[in-house]
Amino acid sequence: MKKSLEKLIELQEIDTRLYEIEELKGDLPEKVKTLSAQIENLKTENEASITRIDEITKEVRVSAQVIEDGSVKLAKYKEQLYLVTSNKEYDALLKEIDQVKSEITEAESSKMKLEIEKTSLEESVKENELKIESVGTVLEKSKHDLQIALAETETEEAELREKREKFIVQIDANLLSEYDKFKKVRGGYGIISISRGACGSCYYSLPPQMVIEVKRRDKLIKCPSCGIHLFYDDTE
Numbered sequence: 001m002k003k004s005l006e007k008l009i010e011l012q013e014i015d016t017r018l019y020e021i022e023e024l025k026g027d028l029p030e031k032v033k034t035l036s037a038q039i040e041n042l043k044t045e046n047e048a049s050i051t052r053i054d055e056i057t058k059e060v061r062v063s064a065q066v067i068e069d070g071s072v073k074l075a076k077y078k079e080q081l082y083l084v085t086s087n088k089e090y091d092a093l094l095k096e097i098d099q100v101k102s103e104i105t106e107a108e109s110s111k112m113k114l115e116i117e118k119t120s121l122e123e124s125v126k127e128n129e130l131k132i133e134s135v136g137t138v139l140e141k142s143k144h145d146l147q148i149a150l151a152e153t154e155t156e157e158a159e160l161r162e163k164r165e166k167f168i169v170q171i172d173a174n175l176l177s178e179y180d181k182f183k184k185v186r187g188g189y190g191i192i193s194i195s196r197g198a199c200g201s202c203y204y205s206l207p208p209q210m211v212i213e214v215k216r217r218d219k220l221i222k223c224p225s226c227g228i229h230l231f232y233d234d235t236e
């Protein structure tokens with residue numbers, strides 16, 4: 001049993017140091033993640049806008065063609081008006097002219113709508129590009145700051161993580177899951193040292209006999225109040 005206790009204490013030492021390293025990084029990893037996501041979103045939005053602008057350009061060309069063809073037809077029909085010999089032909093031609101005119105009006109109105117849409121998309125692309133640039137500057141700064149924060153502890157952190165991986169397989173699975181459970185909810189502590197005869201986590205005053213047993217460090221003892229494993233830190 002002494003072995004299990006010593007292992008938990010050693011695991012806690014590793015985790016406490018890892019916790020300190022995380023604290024050094026502060027909110028920088030989260031910031032880098034958020035800013036990168038922001039930039040990605042803006043880029044995706046711009047890609048969609050640019051695709052739509054290309055579509056619009058083609059659609060505008062189609063409308064312009066309809067207008068051009070219609071104008072040619074109109075001119076031709078108007079000339080023909082002078083050449084018709086019967087009322088029936090004349091009426092038929094007028095009907096054709098009305099038809100072409102309405103086609104042109106429709107094409108002009110859709111061309112105008114498309115151009116308005118295009119202008120607004122182009123503006124939003126430009127706006128997003130400016131945002132990408134300014135967010136990018138903050139992102140680069142945060143990345144740089146994070147790198148500096150990491151530089152000092154990077155090797156140590158990698159070593160600790162590797163050590164932890166190898167270490168935890170030697171610990172009883174139930175014990176480890178209990179440890180992890182407490183670590184999550186007790187500010188990073190899966191096992192806690194007693195302090196002035198009380199549980200270091202919930203401050204419950206332990207019976208004197210229990211304090212003596214914990215100080216012996218020869219078996220696993222849980223706090224009767226909160227259930228966390230206790231140990232005695234003789235360096236305190």
Ligand SMILES: [Zn+2]
Pocket residue numbers: 199200201202203204223224225226227228
């Ligand atoms: Zn407790």
